[in-house]
Amino acid sequence: MTIAEDSAPQAEVMSIASPINLIFASLFIVLVYWHFRPKQAIELPRGPPPTVFRVYTPKTLIEFNGENEKPVYLAVRGRVFDVSPGRNFYGPGGPYENFAGRDASRGLAHQSFDEEMLTKDLSAPLDELKDLDADQLENLQSWEDRFNEKYLVVGKLVAEGDPEAPKS
Template sequence: MIAFGLQLAAVSSRTTHHPKDTLTRQRHFFLSFFFFSSFLDSSPNPPNQPPGTTTTTTHNTDSETPMSSLANPVNWILAAVLGYISYNYFSASAAPPPAAATRPKQPALVFKEYTPKELAAFDGRTAETRILMAVQGKVFDVTRGRNFYGPDGPYGNFAGRDASRGLAKNSFDKSMLSPIDGPIDTLEGLDDDEKEALHDWGALFEGKYQLVGKLVENKD
């Protein structure tokens, strides 16, 4: 019985502060409180007296029942555990919820032309830097997909670049990218399946991300 009560205390103390866990923490607390309260209020059988045996009660003016309960070390241990549960419960209830992390709001982009050199600056290198990508000559703002196109994402090599050939070949290797100071990739050498795959990617980007510009050749 004592082990069961201690297990309830451990579960109650490990409950997180998330609002969804409040009901669970309350159940653990009140169940533990009921268990320990009933245990403290119970009176043990007299020593050397088998359960169910009727005894004659004698009144002793020199001692009282509350004193005998306080003298029981088990009751002291249970009272200490109950106090620990109460402290953890009310401390968790009073703790404020963690503040949600928010990214700085960025102004809307105006549709414009981007050269490969200009596009390279929008690679999401910092939290304040937008992420732009070119697909089939169209430039998309994929900043809200930072988990995929950011520096640590699986498509991170495409950030700030023309990703057309890599998407067509389903390859994320840097060899799929044209040099930013060279001409735009004409996509020569793609077979029919790769062209179809690229078309599907283009439709996906148009339906999911904002079209913010057009990719044009470098001016010098």
Template structure:
């Protein structure tokens, strides 16, 4: 995939492929609040062995909101029980990523 090409809806399965471990998908993506960002430039942080590698290829909303790398999930993040402070923390991280990294697209809605 060309980095400048925007993808409107990214499935959770596509997101999982962009964890820095797949040679055929070398980009590293993460999702926060439904927005997917290409954090490949930060490979030393988000790539294999990096301090935030747990976020790579994941919906990291809950993990970022709670400041807990262990809360990064291979499925859609559960956010219904987040406190107002945690929601605001996730919004802060979303703004940080938006200012620093390429927006790739939005996470496709979860199928019922």
């Protein structure tokens, strides 16, 4: 007799990876997924539209004064800042609303929010601020530093007729 004939039939060893166990595991995974899956599509809030750095003139900047749901921009020493997050201060009805859509450099340097600090003629050359004293320049620098920390620079302010000025 041979060894194979001599031994009694051995019990089959069940494997964990048997087809029935794989079916049950798959069914369990599907049921867990169906139970915990998101019920509605998750919608992320919309961010603000992208802002493109561009060149402004006093005439093109004036429209960004916060009226009609437009952003609020102001310029300091030739750099245009988006101060829309501070709309309560710089937008319509705010204490600094005179500066919205304008070059605010002279008014900030003088710590004055009066209209006479603003350039009336939008076609005139930009204010070079040459007549400011040391204290006024220091005031202006502190305002500019504050704007740099809090707001995005969205453009550059140039005079009408400047080679960089946008074509009308």
